[in-house]
Amino acid sequence: MRLRNVIDCIIVYMHSILKRFKSSLNINFFFNLPTLIVLCLFFFIPLFIVIKISVSESIFALPPYKQIVDNIGNQLLQITINLHNYYKLFTESIYKIAILNSFKIAILSTAVTAIIGYWMTYKISKFSNNLKYLFITLISILLWMPFLIRIYSWSNILSANGIVNSCLLKIGIIDKPLQILGTYSIVWITNVICYIPFMILPIFSSLEKIDKTYIKAAYNLGASPITAFLKITLPLTKDGVITGCILVFTATMGEFIVPEILGGSNVITLGKVLWMEFFNNTDWPMACCMAIAIICMIMVSTTLFEQIFKKSKQ
DSSP states (O other), X not given: OHHHHHHHHHHHHHHHXXXXXXXXXXXXXXXXXXXXXXXXXIIIHHHHHHHHHHTSOBOSSSSSBOOSEEEEETTEEEEOOOOHHHXXXXXXXXXXXXXHHHHHHXXXXXXXXXXXXXXXXXXXXXXXXXXXHHHHHHHHXXXXXXXXXXXXXXXXXXXXXXXXXXXXHHHTSOSSOOOOSSSHHHHHHHHHHHHHHHHHHHHHHHHHTSOHHHHHHHHHTTOXXXXXXXXXXXXXXXXHHHHHHHHHHHHHHTOOHHIIIIIGGGOOXXXXXXXXIIIISOOHXXXXXXXXHHHHHHHHHHHHHHHHHHHHHO
């Protein structure tokens, strides 16, 4: 009985402590603590390191940049921040061309992917349950295949001796092989082909959530299929469209593999210039500066896109 009384006293005492500090103690913080730890370890700390390197100065050493904090003696620290890399990013022609080309390719890839992806998903949603989920599974299989293998496959198909040119030559449509590779067009077309699953899956999820009685009610009120689509289906699937657009735009904005393999030296993008600065020139500060610029441009673009979407929704 004494042990039970002691336990009861401890429970009452702990309860009083929690009740006393209830206003200042947030239990949700402890549940969110693992998430905060993961974000700090794998996002905030690496991002801080990249920002720190981007404002340093490139030198011939290992690591190839100066530390921004130096001990100058007498318990004094000197902080040197170099913003020249950010100045070069928006003044030198190669970086301006890379930024403009990346924006063009990303916007065009996203727009075409949204149009084709929505049309494909809308047609798939009209099939029977077994058939439409079979199509979605086949589309998802594309994501299981390594991305690099897919790009090299397209490189072989579209090369001068590839299947496309061989078929066109045999049919007699062309007299000599077409120069398909090494152009900006093939870069954004390949982006559409490779990233269209990221557009189809969110749109399909939105289409599946639509209550079919809304569309039947529109038909009963005399609405045509086009009117029902524009007034009901399209507004209810905007969340899926904006999710797909953000995924595709984010991936294509900093894309490196597609421009490098299919675009060659004729195509200049941020991803290629960043790789060149990091590995060829060993200019880590400039490469980190470009990485920060890509992150900022993606954040600004997606924020503007979300704001436009919210205004159109009101």
